[in-house]
Amino acid sequence: MPLPKEIYTYADYIAWPDNERIELIDGQIYLMISPSRTHQRILGQLFYQFFDYLKDKSCEVYMAPFDVRFPDGNEKDEKDIKTVVQPDIVVVCDESKLDEKGCTGAPDLIIEIISPSTAQKDKLHKFNLYEKYGVKEYWIVEPENKILSVFILQDNERYGRPNIYTQDDKVKVSIFEDLVIDLKTVLI
Numbered sequence: 001m002p003l004p005k006e007i008y009t010y011a012d013y014i015a016w017p018d019n020e021r022i023e024l025i026d027g028q029i030y031l032m033i034s035p036s037r038t039h040q041r042i043l044g045q046l047f048y049q050f051f052d053y054l055k056d057k058s059c060e061v062y063m064a065p066f067d068v069r070f071p072d073g074n075e076k077d078e079k080d081i082k083t084v085v086q087p088d089i090v091v092v093c094d095e096s097k098l099d100e101k102g103c104t105g106a107p108d109l110i111i112e113i114i115s116p117s118t119a120q121k122d123k124l125h126k127f128n129l130y131e132k133y134g135v136k137e138y139w140i141v142e143p144e145n146k147i148l149s150v151f152i153l154q155d156n157e158r159y160g161r162p163n164i165y166t167q168d169d170k171v172k173v174s175i176f177e178d179l180v181i182d183l184k185t186v187l188i
Contacts, residue, residue: 010069011079021065025125027082038143039113043088045186046111046141050091053179059093059108066090067102068110070133078104083129088113088141091175106130108175111139127151131159137174146187150174 005012007027016022021032035043043063050061068090070083089111092098097105110130112122122140130138131153138151138159146167151159152174165171167187173179 007082009079010081010084013084014079021086023085025083025085025121025129030121030125032086033115033117035113036115036143039088039115042113042141042143042186046181047089049181049186050089050179053176054091058095059091059176060095060098061089061091062103064088068107069102069104070106070129071104085126085129087111087126093175106133106135108135109137109139109173110135111141113141113143116144127159131157141187143187148183148187 008024008029009027010024013022013024023030023032047061047063054061064086066086068085068087069078069081070085071078071081075081087107087110089109090103090107091109092103092107094105094108097103097107112118112126114122127138127140134153134157136153140149140151140162142148148165148169148171149162150165150171151162154160163171165183167183169183171181171183173181
C-alpha cells in the first residue's frame with residue numbers, strides 16, 4: 001500500500017493494490033465500495049441499450065472498471081495526472097482519447113449510478129469535475145428513488161437544469177440524433 005501523501009497521482013493510482021478500488025479527484029483518494037445487485041442490474045440494462053445502438057457506429061461504450069484520466073495540462077507526463085475516475089458507463093466518440101488504459105480527457109457521456117454512500121461524490125465532486133472538463137452529457141441514476149437526472153452541457157460550458165425522468169419515461173440521448181433509452185427495464 002502506498003505511503004500516505006497529501007496529493008496522489010496516476011503513478012500512485014496504478015501502484016495501488018488490486019483488491020482496493022479507488023478514484024482520484026484533484027489528488028485526493030476516494031475508496032470505492034462493491035456495488036449492489038440493483039446497481040449491477042441497472043448498469044447492465046443501460047450498457048446493453050447503448051452497446052446495441054453503437055454496434056455499427058464510431059462511438060464506443062465502456063462500463064466500469066474503466067479509467068478516465070483528466071489531465072490539467074501542466075503535468076510533466078501522464079503519471080502526474082491527479083484525477084482518475086471510474087464512471088459506471090462512458091461513451092467516447094473521439095478515438096484519439098482511447099488507449100489500453102482507458103480514456104484521457106472528457107468522454108462524450110458519463111453515467112453514474114449512485115448509492116447513499118456515493119451520492120455526495122457523484123452529485124457534487126464528480127458533477128463539478130465533469131462540467132469543468134466538458135463532458136457533454138452527465139446522467140445520475142438514483143435507484144432508491146427510481147429517477148434519472150440528465151445534465152446537458154450548455155453553450156456557456158455549464159450544465160443547465162437537469163431533465164428528470166422516472167421509470168415510465170423514455171430518454172432522448174442528446175449526443176445522438178436517434179437514440180432513445182427506455183427506462184422501463186432500467187428503473188424497476
